[in-house]
Amino acid sequence: MAVDHLSEVLKILDGALRANASMAANYAGLLADKLEEGGNRQQARQIRERLARAPGALVSVQEAQLGISLNNLPVDGESRLHTVDVSRPEPQDVGLVLPSAIEARVEEFLASVRHHDALVAANAALPNRLLMHGLPGTGKTQLARWIAAQLGLQLLTVRCDTLVSSLLGQTSRNLRRVFEYAEQRPCVLFLDEFDALAGARGNERDVGELQRVVIALLQNIDALPDGTILLAATNHDQLLDPAIWRRFSFRVPMPLPDCTVREALWQRFLGDYAPSGLDFQGLVVRSEGVTGAVIEQICLDSKRSAVLAGHPKVDEHEVFRRLGLTLALIDRVPLSTRDAEMVWLRRWDRKLFSLRVLAKLYGVSTRHVTNITQEGAPDGHEEDDQRSG
Ligand SMILES: Nc1ncnc2c1ncn2[C@@H]1O[C@H](COP(=O)(O)OP(=O)(O)OP(=O)(O)O)[C@@H](O)[C@H]1O
Ligand SMILES: [Mg+2]
Structure with a gap:
């Protein structure tokens, strides 16, 4: 087995060890796709045959391929609103124009994601995490869609304002559910309007509760495997806690267009x-x-x-x-x-x-x-x- 696919194999193993069939099946489906892309049609077919024999697992793979997985989407406990929005942006649908230096930085991120396993093997990997910051309307959400489209992955957009539910005590639990959900499938996890979460520390109101949210956020990010692709966008970079800032290895300022x-x-x-x-x-x-x-x-x-x-x-x-x-x-x-x-x-x-x-x-x-x-x-x-x- 080529080293290229080690991360999928590890995910399948994780799924099996946690008795999480849908996680194992999701990543087995991804592995089959990658093998097929690499010309190993025979191996891809063998995997798909196995998946076909496990009916429950197959359902979730099919859903994942459609880009929809309506069951078990994390829901905000208070409002019953879905806190995660699942989409599958297609390259031809997402236009983005960036200044050359920013584009180069984003390409670097994409290369780092695509060759993560090789970089890990060389001990030169950075976590696949990117933070974009800039004024409203400068294309941050669009960049997240663009990245997901380039990688051919689902985009899980977390509405951070929904997440910070009126009952602050629930936020940490919601957050945990979202990260768990993202770990179980190949995807890009995108925390939009990130300042709703990350600006919390230092705010005078409800300091105790809000600090707990930030701490929960830090813990969730730290528990995330380095290979998981995490994006975050904020309008207020000055509000971000330095501890959170540090956890993003790639930072992209979104400037006004030149x-x-x-x-x-x-x-x-x-x-x-x-x-x-x-x-x-x-x-x-x-x-x-x-x-x-x-x-x-x-x-x-x-x-x-x-x-x-x-x-x-x-x-x-x-x-x-x-x-x-x-x-x-x-x-x-x-x-x-x-x-x-x-x-x-x-x-x-x-x-x-x-x-x-x-x-x-x-x-x-x-x-x-x-x-x-x-x-x-x-x-x-x-x-x-x-x-x-
Ligand atoms: N550089 C860009 N290239 C292409 N389209 C852009 C660019 N900047 C903005 N747009 C267009 O502007 C619209 C709004 O952009 P987007 O929602 O990504 O902004 P944002 O930075 O996320 O704003 P907010 O902070 O308000 O969420 C998008 O529909 C997109 O088509
Ligand atoms: Mg936006």
């Missing part, structure tokens, strides 16, 4: 809906400082308007208009009327938003636009039109 990434994002999200000659460079320059999620939202909204209006392409001015209004929102500029929007857009980019363009976009007369912009009325009332015209 020019190159922004250009790729605009192109990707507009896709075929981009009209020829669209000023991508203008969009890239104007969208400095916004997240990928914001760019995606603007593109989706623009595409929706195009579809509803029966146009095959988005309107360039419409995309810029949505970007401008989003920036106003981010800067907390209150724009409560359409007139106020026009005034803001005209100030934002006088050249792009000529009187004629604004009139067309908003379906008003150029004269109306002239009036409101000349007056510079910040919250442009309807009467402005009459007053000066």
Whole structure:
């Protein structure tokens, strides 16, 4: 037996020793897949035949292959909500654009996961644990899906906020169940909104209870075999306990997209809906400082308007208009009327938003636009039109 598959064999052994048939069967199924991929079809068939003879085990393997395992999903004791969400992201469904240095770091992680056994043999292995941190909308959850898709594994997403149930005393038990569940099948365990758990220590409220949660978390992470793939995402890296921070061998900051990434994002999200000659460079320059999620939202909204209006392409001015209004929102500029929007857009980019363009976009007369912009009325009332015209 090749050393490559030692970790699967050990998992099968673990399952057998714990009398946990579904764990043994899950990993036997994975071993068969890997053998088949490696060209050992004969061996793969032998394993699958054995699995077929154990009906109970087969069921869970089939479920695992479908990416669904509805029974025995850990459930929050208080609310009966499932604390784990099982999905199987496919590579073609998960697009991700990263700056080159971050991408290299993620590739390093993937290589380390794929060759874990060889690295263990060489005494050079790091635990398969990666922590990503960055502002909301920078693609952390997307990166977790991307990693699972690249590895061809199920993604078990733990909603940490659900996990911290109103009854704090139950959290430790919930946590244990989740980690046990993850150990029993080949998967990527992803603790999303991790700060809900990990920021607990040092919080003045309920210090005792919350400390217990953090300690439980540390214990669970420590008990996890190094080969288990654990991802965590947080918006608040400064809240994380240093003890938790240390347990992640790979740390990936998720930055705001730079020019190159922004250009790729605009192109990707507009896709075929981009009209020829669209000023991508203008969009890239104007969208400095916004997240990928914001760019995606603007593109989706623009595409929706195009579809509803029966146009095959988005309107360039419409995309810029949505970007401008989003920036106003981010800067907390209150724009409560359409007139106020026009005034803001005209100030934002006088050249792009000529009187004629604004009139067309908003379906008003150029004269109306002239009036409101000349007056510079910040919250442009309807009467402005009459007053000066
Ligand atoms: N770098 C990126 N490449 C591709 N898509 C991106 C990128 N950044 C953001 N997105 C898009 O933005 C959306 C939101 O991203 P995601 O949910 O991963 O953000 P997040 O960092 O997890 O945010 P939060 O902290 O709020 O959970 C995704 O649907 C994704 O398509
Ligand atoms: Mg997220």
